[in-house]
Amino acid sequence: MDMQSYLYEQLDGGRVKCATCAWRCTIKDGERGFCGVRENRSGKLISLNYGLVSSVNVDPIEKKPLFHFYPGTSVFSLGTVGCNFRCLHCQNYSISQVSIDESVRGLVEYTPEQSIEMAKKSGCRGIAWTYNEPTIWFEYTYDSAKLAKAQDLYTVYVTNGYMTGEALEMISPFLDAMNIDVKGFTQEFYTKLCQTRLKPVLETVERAYKLGIHIELTYLVIPGRNDSAVEITRFTDWVSGIDSDIPVHFSRFHPDYKLTDVSMTPTKTLEETLDIAKKKLSYVYLGNVPGHNGENTRCPKCNSLLIERIGYRTKIIGLTGNRCLKCGLELPSLHAE
Numbered sequence: 001m002d003m004q005s006y007l008y009e010q011l012d013g014g015r016v017k018c019a020t021c022a023w024r025c026t027i028k029d030g031e032r033g034f035c036g037v038r039e040n041r042s043g044k045l046i047s048l049n050y051g052l053v054s055s056v057n058v059d060p061i062e063k064k065p066l067f068h069f070y071p072g073t074s075v076f077s078l079g080t081v082g083c084n085f086r087c088l089h090c091q092n093y094s095i096s097q098v099s100i101d102e103s104v105r106g107l108v109e110y111t112p113e114q115s116i117e118m119a120k121k122s123g124c125r126g127i128a129w130t131y132n133e134p135t136i137w138f139e140y141t142y143d144s145a146k147l148a149k150a151q152d153l154y155t156v157y158v159t160n161g162y163m164t165g166e167a168l169e170m171i172s173p174f175l176d177a178m179n180i181d182v183k184g185f186t187q188e189f190y191t192k193l194c195q196t197r198l199k200p201v202l203e204t205v206e207r208a209y210k211l212g213i214h215i216e217l218t219y220l221v222i223p224g225r226n227d228s229a230v231e232i233t234r235f236t237d238w239v240s241g242i243d244s245d246i247p248v249h250f251s252r253f254h255p256d257y258k259l260t261d262v263s264m265t266p267t268k269t270l271e272e273t274l275d276i277a278k279k280k281l282s283y284v285y286l287g288n289v290p291g292h293n294g295e296n297t298r299c300p301k302c303n304s305l306l307i308e309r310i311g312y313r314t315k316i317i318g319l320t321g322n323r324c325l326k327c328g329l330e331l332p333s334l335h336a337e
């Protein structure tokens with residue numbers, strides 16, 4: 001369904017300037033932005049994928065991954081097509097890197113009302129826009145998030161963090177949590193592997209934190225690309241400068257899409273990364289390593305096991321609300337029922 005974009009300005013000569021993501025594309029009449037899903041039609045910017053769903057699932061919240069946000073709950077998860085990144089290693093390239101014109105017949109249309117109703121009927125505690133970049137269908141997520149909050153569902157973005165400040169501030173009253181990918185900590189990485197910029201991503205993290213949105217960060221550790229001790233140290237120093245209680249997930253890379261000449265991340269590299277990060281951060285996790293104790297949450301004060309995770313099976317063991325049962329320490333970054 002077509003919908004007029006919420007964030008753009010009209011320029012001379014029939015051009016428009018989009019303010020949804022950090023590309024801030026200037027688009028001539030009849031043309032589309034970098035994402036391929038916003039089109040200038042006679043001086044109006046139109047979102048082409050409003051309500052067009054490519055993927056829908058009931059997922060554990062841990063799959064996003066969010067480990068400190070209503071652990072053990074289910075979240076109704078939706079994605080569309082398109083992206084504002086061009087990551088060589090994209091795991092969801094079949095939906096993120098396709099043309100909407102070619103894929104539109106395979107998409108299902110759900111209004112925001114229908115998606116919220118389905119989330120409620122499935123017994124989910126919340127709703128997430130995930131699988132591809134949620135900013136890509138900002139208008140749909142914004143309308144849905146407003147409805148979701150009115151129905152007492154939590155709302156989640158799983159995002160590359162490339163939205164503008166205007167977009168984030170607009171949706172923030174209705175957005176509870178974000179998992180933001182920090183894909184590397186050098187501009188060289190973002191240029192070579194994603195064709196984008198690091199700085200807007202870091203600004204989104206800082207802005208979301210200041211807005212009071214619950215945030216967790218994911219860093220996919222790619223051998224030889226972003227896994228040096230120097231880069232991990234710079235990244236974790238930067239996170240701790242915002243708040244050392246922000247949970248950070250270091251995930252194992254698997255060769256995919258156009259990055260198939262790099263091998264899977266060795267467990268040893270992930271464990272070394274974990275050791276570096278733990279010097280500065282209270283909650284560091286490993287991802288895509290099922291059964292590893294780097295998936296568990298321990299009390300930063302007394303080291304008691306608080307939440308045990310094996311894959312997506314979650315057991316809350318040593319918590320009452322967001323306090324450690326043993327020593328009573330409050331975990332302000334943990335939201336629980």
Ligand code: SF4
Pocket residue numbers: 018019020021022023024025032033034035036037038084135136
């Ligand atoms: S959402 Fe981003 S990539 Fe798409 S048109 Fe707007 S500024 Fe360009």
